[in-house]
Structures are given as C-alpha cells and as structure tokens.
Amino acid sequence: MRLDSIPRTLRQKASLAFVLVVLLAVGNVSIVQFLLRESDGMAATLNVAGKMRMLSQRIGLQALMAHRHPDLELLDAIQEDLPSSFEAAYEALRRGGRVFDLDIVPVPAVLSPQLREVGLAWKRYGVAVGALAEAPAGDRSAVAEMARNGADLLARTEALMDGLVVQARAVQQKTLYGAYALFALDLVLLALAGWVVFRRILRPIRELVDQCSALAAGDYSARSALPPGDELGELGQVLNDSAAHIEQLLADIQKKHAALAESQAMFEGLSDNTVAGIYMADENLRFIHANERLAEILGYPRDELAGGLPFKQVFVGPAYEVVRTRLQERLAGHTTGMRYECVARRRDGDPIELEIFGSRMYLHGRPALIGIMFDITERRRAEASARRAALVYAHTSEAMVVTDADGVIQDINPAFTAVTGYSAEEVVGRTMAVLSSGRHDQAFYQAMWAQLHETGRWNGDIHNRRKSGEEYVERLSINTSYNEDGSVNCRIGLFSDVTEKRRREATIWHQAHYDHLTQLPNRQMFQENLRRSIEHSRGGGLPFALAFLDLDLFKEVNDTLGHEAGDQLLRLVARRLSECVRNSDMVARLGGDEFTLIVRDIGDPNDVLPLCHKVLEALSQPYVLGDSVAQVSASMGVAFYPCDGGDASELLRAADLAMYAAKEHGRNQCRIYEAGMRSPAVVRSRTQSG
Incomplete structure (x- = not known):
C-alpha cells in the first residue's frame, strides 16, 4: 500500500506515533548519558583519593630512604614533586578540576569534614617529613614521629575513601533506580501509545466489524457509537443510517402482527387466571367460551360448558329472568355497563352466589357478550359473620380498641368511651399514651412491646387516667392480627375497669399481711x-x-x-x-x-x-x-x-x-x-x- 493511499487523518495519527517513538528514544539516550556521567565522576573522585593514599605512602618511603642513605638524590622529589601532586589532588577533591588526566567533581558536602581532616593530617605529615630530612642519620625519634603522622594521614585518607565508596554505591544505586524508572516510564509510554492505537483505530474497526456481523445476522438494531471526525466515524454513521432504515421497514411489517398477537395474549392471560371465571355468550344466551375457573365455579366440564350450554340451565327460575333481561338490554345497546348479583345452580344442584360483569362485543359480525363471573358465596358468609361480629363489638360490656402496629388507635367500641370518657373522634389517630397516668416507667412499656414483638400477646394490669383526670386500674389483654406475609395487620386490646376489684384485693392482702x-x-x-x-x-x-x-x-x-x-x-x-x-x-x-x-x-x-x-x-x-x-x-x-x-x-x-x-x-x-x-x-x- 502506498503512503499517499492512506487517508490523511490516519496518516497523521501514524506520523504522531513515529514522532513520539523518536522522542522517547532520544530521551532514553540523554538520561542514560546523564546517569553514566554521574557514575563516572564518582569513580574518578574515588580514583584520585586512592592516588592520594599511594602518594602519602611513597613520600614516607622515600623520606625514610633519604634519611638512611643521604647520598641518594631523593630529597628533591620528596620536597617538590610528590607533595605538589598530593596537594593538587587535594584541591581537585575540594573544589573540583582536572588532575591526573581526570575531570574531578568536588566531594559531596557530607564528606567535606573528612576531607578537611585529610588536609590537616597532610600538613602535620609534611612537617614530620621535613623534620626527618633535617635530622641526623639514625635519629629514631624523627622516624617515629614521621611514621605516626604517616599512619594518621593514611587512616584519614582511608576514611575518606570509605565515605567515597559509600557515596559511589549510592550513586550506583541511584543509577540503577534511574534505569528502573526509565524502564517503567518506557513501559507507561508504550502502554499509552498502545492504548491510543487501540482506542482510536483498533477498537473502532472492531466495532464496525461487529456491527456488520450483526446486520448480516439480521439484527438491524445494532448501532455503532463512533464519534464523527474521521473516516471510521463517517463509515459508522453510514452503517447506522442504513440499519435504521431497514429496521423501520421491518417494524412497519410486524406492527399489525404484533397488535394481533398482543390482543390474543391479553385475552389468554385473562382467561387463564384462577380467580375470575371468563365467559363469552352469543345472542341466543348460550356459552361459546369458558375458562377453567368458570368451569370449576359451575361444576361443569369445560368442553360441555363452552359447547353451547344455555344460560337457562345455569340460572333457574326468577334468577334466569333477571339475567335474561340484563343481557338482552346489553345486547341491544340500551346499557353501557352491566353488573349484578344473583343465585346460580351448579351441575350437582348446589346453589351458588355469583357477581357478574359483562359488556357487548361483535364476533364474526354478530353481537355477543363477554364478561367475568366471581364466586361470592364465601364473601357473603364472611360479610354475615362480620355483621355479627360488629354487633358483638358494639354491644359488649368489655372495652375494645384496635390499633395499628405502632399503637396508633384505629377504632374503639362504645364500652371504651364508657370506661375512659373519650369518644372516637377524640382518640382515633392518637396513641394509647392519651390514657397514660404516668405511674409506669419507660422500662414497663419497653417490656410490654418486647413481649408483643416476640409473642404477639400481652396481658396485665395498667394504671390509666380517664378523660376526667381520675385514675383507674384496667385489666388489659392485647392480641395481634397478622397479614399473610407475617407483618402486623393490627393489634386488638380488650380491657375492663378493675379498680374496685384491685382495691378489695389490696385490702384483703393488707389485712392478711x-x-x-x-x-x-x-x-x-x-x-x-x-x-x-x-x-x-x-x-x-x-x-x-x-x-x-x-x-x-x-x-x-x-x-x-x-x-x-x-x-x-x-x-x-x-x-x-x-x-x-x-x-x-x-x-x-x-x-x-x-x-x-x-x-x-x-x-x-x-x-x-x-x-x-x-x-x-x-x-x-x-x-x-x-x-x-x-x-x-x-x-x-x-x-x-x-x-x-x-x-x-x-x-x-x-x-x-x-x-x-x-x-x-x-x-x-x-x-x-x-x-x-x-x-x-x-x-x-x-x-x-x-
């Protein structure tokens, strides 16, 4: 592929990547050179310090030879050449410079005290060497003084070299860490470059390939999220427009099929319920459809019921006349809705109470009825039981109160008002604390609620206060009604005034004790x-x-x-x-x-x-x-x-x-x-x- 055949934007991206690689290489070389120079400088400094140690030893040896053999011509070298080389090396270490054909950097500041100690020891050593040169042959004290100062100079020089070795190791360690850091930086930059290539080139191409594969497989909802601005983004937008156009064509084709399937699914879902009986009837008042629940309610096999069973067989006598009148009015369009209750007869002859809803529809161009039937036999029995319970609730002599789970009063009976003096309007929506006399501490009520939460029951005596302010003792029993999920529906409290009874009991107890x-x-x-x-x-x-x-x-x-x-x-x-x-x-x-x-x-x-x-x-x-x-x-x-x-x-x-x-x-x-x-x-x- 020729270079000029690559799109301009992609060529620019490639050029930018090449420039970044070149800059990275130049930077690596520069950093390595810098680290090597620093390491070489420390090595040269350590070399010069070693030469100073050898010079000090050489000066001592030649001074000793000159003292023992005055006829040898060693004195000039001791007094001029060797000391000047030592001092030149010392100054190079102290200030930096060139000595022994080496470029020297000053010793680190942390070693400056040790270098000054070397300089002072060198001066003392020079005095001792001069004294030895002037001393008569065989003067042991001058030899000993020179040896002592030489040893001190050697020790000071050795200490300086040890410090330089430590510094050299630190520089080497620093150089190693620098190499590691440079390597890590290279990895980061390469990863960044790879990420840019993946993000800007490879991933867009992969996304386009995936979109094309999805379109080829018939998934016309597939879309690419490539931003505009380059050729890949423009290609993605073209594919998106094409997929949207094809998808809209398919949606228009399937719309009518979906609406029909939805209606069918809705009806089947309603028909398959286990609560209400679903029926359809023709204009001759015959069942033409019945779900399984309706068959259970009426006691007929479903096929027999939906096979044209006449309403007259289910609704007998006056009930049939009521049903026929209502259904004919609905078929004729005289009523907009239909709801009524009546008594039907099951296939086994047992009576059953039904609640019926119905509406008109057209089936194959003819009017028909569709509706639901509910078995309300048990509901009627429950309502009758509830009415009897309401009579007991209203006429019992024992006070009753119904609260929610948190003790907020929901209802009371007349006996509650007779005992406490409070009417329903005064206490409904308030807690039972309205009756509190203040005789019981917080621990008493905490124990009561703990037992209610644990067992749902509590009974005992409580000192309360009537609306008039009079205190009284009530014998209270609390029971809890639960919902099917185990949560509290309500709490029912029954109590009676036992003030006089407790007084008599207290009197009897006092008399006995x-x-x-x-x-x-x-x-x-x-x-x-x-x-x-x-x-x-x-x-x-x-x-x-x-x-x-x-x-x-x-x-x-x-x-x-x-x-x-x-x-x-x-x-x-x-x-x-x-x-x-x-x-x-x-x-x-x-x-x-x-x-x-x-x-x-x-x-x-x-x-x-x-x-x-x-x-x-x-x-x-x-x-x-x-x-x-x-x-x-x-x-x-x-x-x-x-x-x-x-x-x-x-x-x-x-x-x-x-x-x-x-x-x-x-x-x-x-x-x-x-x-x-x-x-x-x-x-x-x-x-x-x-």
Whole structure:
C-alpha cells in the first residue's frame, strides 16, 4: 500500500506515533548519558583519593630512604614533586578540576569534614617529613614521629575513601533506580501509545466489524457509537443510517402482527387466571367460551360448558329472568355497563352466589357478550359473620380498641368511651399514651412491646387516667392480627375497669399481711421477708441480722392503765421502731409485745450495735397515754445469718434465746447470740421461767 493511499487523518495519527517513538528514544539516550556521567565522576573522585593514599605512602618511603642513605638524590622529589601532586589532588577533591588526566567533581558536602581532616593530617605529615630530612642519620625519634603522622594521614585518607565508596554505591544505586524508572516510564509510554492505537483505530474497526456481523445476522438494531471526525466515524454513521432504515421497514411489517398477537395474549392471560371465571355468550344466551375457573365455579366440564350450554340451565327460575333481561338490554345497546348479583345452580344442584360483569362485543359480525363471573358465596358468609361480629363489638360490656402496629388507635367500641370518657373522634389517630397516668416507667412499656414483638400477646394490669383526670386500674389483654406475609395487620386490646376489684384485693392482702393494731407487717409477712432475706444472702448478698424484742413491764401497763392504753403504747412502740431503722430494713410485730427487726446487708456484726442501742434508748423514753405517763423498756436478742442459723426457724430460735439472755441479765439491754445459749440446762431453765 502506498503512503499517499492512506487517508490523511490516519496518516497523521501514524506520523504522531513515529514522532513520539523518536522522542522517547532520544530521551532514553540523554538520561542514560546523564546517569553514566554521574557514575563516572564518582569513580574518578574515588580514583584520585586512592592516588592520594599511594602518594602519602611513597613520600614516607622515600623520606625514610633519604634519611638512611643521604647520598641518594631523593630529597628533591620528596620536597617538590610528590607533595605538589598530593596537594593538587587535594584541591581537585575540594573544589573540583582536572588532575591526573581526570575531570574531578568536588566531594559531596557530607564528606567535606573528612576531607578537611585529610588536609590537616597532610600538613602535620609534611612537617614530620621535613623534620626527618633535617635530622641526623639514625635519629629514631624523627622516624617515629614521621611514621605516626604517616599512619594518621593514611587512616584519614582511608576514611575518606570509605565515605567515597559509600557515596559511589549510592550513586550506583541511584543509577540503577534511574534505569528502573526509565524502564517503567518506557513501559507507561508504550502502554499509552498502545492504548491510543487501540482506542482510536483498533477498537473502532472492531466495532464496525461487529456491527456488520450483526446486520448480516439480521439484527438491524445494532448501532455503532463512533464519534464523527474521521473516516471510521463517517463509515459508522453510514452503517447506522442504513440499519435504521431497514429496521423501520421491518417494524412497519410486524406492527399489525404484533397488535394481533398482543390482543390474543391479553385475552389468554385473562382467561387463564384462577380467580375470575371468563365467559363469552352469543345472542341466543348460550356459552361459546369458558375458562377453567368458570368451569370449576359451575361444576361443569369445560368442553360441555363452552359447547353451547344455555344460560337457562345455569340460572333457574326468577334468577334466569333477571339475567335474561340484563343481557338482552346489553345486547341491544340500551346499557353501557352491566353488573349484578344473583343465585346460580351448579351441575350437582348446589346453589351458588355469583357477581357478574359483562359488556357487548361483535364476533364474526354478530353481537355477543363477554364478561367475568366471581364466586361470592364465601364473601357473603364472611360479610354475615362480620355483621355479627360488629354487633358483638358494639354491644359488649368489655372495652375494645384496635390499633395499628405502632399503637396508633384505629377504632374503639362504645364500652371504651364508657370506661375512659373519650369518644372516637377524640382518640382515633392518637396513641394509647392519651390514657397514660404516668405511674409506669419507660422500662414497663419497653417490656410490654418486647413481649408483643416476640409473642404477639400481652396481658396485665395498667394504671390509666380517664378523660376526667381520675385514675383507674384496667385489666388489659392485647392480641395481634397478622397479614399473610407475617407483618402486623393490627393489634386488638380488650380491657375492663378493675379498680374496685384491685382495691378489695389490696385490702384483703393488707389485712392478711399487716397487724391491724400497729400497721406493721405481721408474723406471716415477717416469715416471707425472712425467707427472701435468706435467699438474697445466699445469692451473693451480704449477711443480715435478726433482732427479737420483748417489752419489759408491758403487762403492768396493761393491768394498771387498761388494754386501751396498752394498745396505744404498742402503736407508739411501733412508730419509734420504724423511725430507728432504714428503709431497707423491716420492723414486724409477731404478737403481744414481741417485735422483730430484719437489718439487711451487714458487713461487720459490730455495725448493728449502734442500732440496737438507738432502739433501746428510743423505747425507754416515757410514753404519754392520755392523762397518764408510762415507761417501759425492751430486751433485745440479735442473731446473724448465716453464722447463727441456716434457715428461718433456726435463726429465729437463736434470736429468741439471745433475747431471753438479755432479760436474765437485767432487761433493757441487747445480747448477741452465742453458741452456749443452746445448752440443754440454759434452754430448760428459760423454758421453766417462761
């Protein structure tokens, strides 16, 4: 192919690629030359440093020969030729220049201190050499001085050469890295050039080849995306225009076929559904088409139903008259639409309720009907069930509320209004928080929602507030209704006002667990708290103390002032005991004038002694009983769990024994339980005295 036969734009691209290759080659040669010059300069510098080392050694040897053999003519060389060569080399290393037929660059700045050390050592060495030249033959001290300075100069020169070797290696490494970088740059530039050739020439040609192959295979939608501006782009545009023209011709041919196929596919898709029965009927009210679903609804084989079965066989009696009238009006064009419900009869004779839709059409030039039928038998039953449920919902005495998944109220029944005072208009669209009394913390509601999310159910008591502001207690049960996909449809809450019931239950419970006279926990409540304290201590809590108190001289107050005064004194004793202990402790009355204290979380048994003294001091103060004043004291026994008893009865027995010990030792005092208090003789004497 001749050069002038290549299109101009492609020739320009080729010329540009050639110029880039030439520039790359020139650049590579220049960079390599630069790196070699730098490497050669460092090698020459190291060579000169080596010559300086040899010159220093030669000067020393000749000076030593001249000292031993004065008759030899060596002195001029030592004093003129060799020193001038050393100094010329030193100056070349320091400032750069030409020496020994070598072009030298100054040593790197990092080696300048070492070069100055060489210069100073050279001066000292020159003085030593001169002294040796003037010294008499056989003067060993001059020889030794010259040798010492020569060795120092040699060491300094060696150090300089070592530094130059390190620098030379660095330059070599730098040269190697430069070669690597140059190679990498060449690869990048070559890759870039290859990418340009691929992007601008090869890929457009490949795209054109692919487009031509697709067109040859009958795919006239194939298009090239080549930009205009060169011959390849113009060729791609021509191919695009040709393909578009052919495609439009084929589209026009297939348009009518597609419309017909679409209509057929639409009808077949509708007919194949499993929900609605599709039918077609002629003007004589006979079925001429029925889908499988309609055959299932009416109980007939599909072929029998669509083979001309008359409507009169499906719709019997008054239902047929209704259907015939509606269909004839639609065939005559008197109505634009048709929808009605009626009762039909299946092939097995069972009645069935249908919802029918129909419209007029023309088939083979004759009027016909097409429509759908729905089996609404179950829907009617569900509607009847829903109406009954609505009656229950509206007339039940239990309040009902329906919310969405987030607790927003959707509906309420009349009983809800009767309990809360809120009408539907006031609460629908709001959350159940409208009833909140503020008695429950955030943790209560979080636990409720956690259980609802996990099980869909929750029931319990809630303190709420009526519209009037009055608080009440409701017993609430919540159930969740789910959609088929498992999502929440709604939540149904049923509740009733149990305020009075809970009050009665609370009163009964209080009477069963609290002393009616002092309002302190009674023996039953004490036993429950004692068991809980033992379980708490066993579960990792601290030990606790049990104190047993018995009033001294209480019988005299009863006998002297009467039982009413005695009851008043017991109430005052209960009040003083309650004022002495912490909120976490417990005061109980076991009966008569016997009281107990449960002091929890005792780290050290001695910590309970100040409380015991406080109690004894408080109880020993005078009591104003109407017009009279009485004074009693108390005897107190203390036992500790678990060291003094492993269970409730054993611990109570230990505290009781300690209390009797306090009475025996003069009353109005406290005794800590000791193991000796359980001896048979002590127990027997206390039993007899009791």
